[in-house]
Amino acid sequence: MGKFVITKRVNGEFQFNLKANNGQIILASEGYGTKPSCQNGIESVKHNAQDDTKFDRKTAVNGKPYFNLKATNGQIIGTSEMYETVASRDNGIESVKNNAPDATTEDLSS
Template sequence: MGKFVISTRKNGEFQFSLKAGNGQEILGSEGYTTKAACLNGVESVRKNSQEDKRFDRLEAKNGKPYFNLKATNGQIIGTSEMYESVASRDNGIESVKKNAPDATVEDTTA
């Protein structure tokens, strides 16, 4: 089962990462100024990850595939790692869809 891990950046901002059951990060967030905003981001991932059209399938300048998950307002709420193949990226998207709705939240900032 997946989990969201909330942590603090060096600049004091909060961030979350969604990790699969094997511990691998499958989605990382932007920085948030408050923990409440970060938790709202987690809820947004839970909701938006269930709609395939919310995933932007992209290619980096170096040719590696990756994806962004966007909210209904078009704002990016999470970005994946760079993948070696389109198939791997698509597996990453499926993993987010599967893990996000029931993922627990682990707060490492306390």
């Protein structure tokens, strides 16, 4: 089972990372102004990760594949790392789908 980890950035914003069982970060959020907003982002990931159409499969300028997970309103709620291959990116998407719905949350922002 995966785990969401909430941290606080140097600029005071909150962010979360979704980590797989092996501790690898499989999805990273943007910065949020408040902790409740960050927690809402986590709930949005849990909800939207079940819908394959919410995963926007992209290729970076350097040619590396990655993905964004979007909310119902189209806003990006999480971004993956850069992958070496399309197959690796697609495995990352499957990992988010499998880990996000039942993931626990660890708050390290204090």
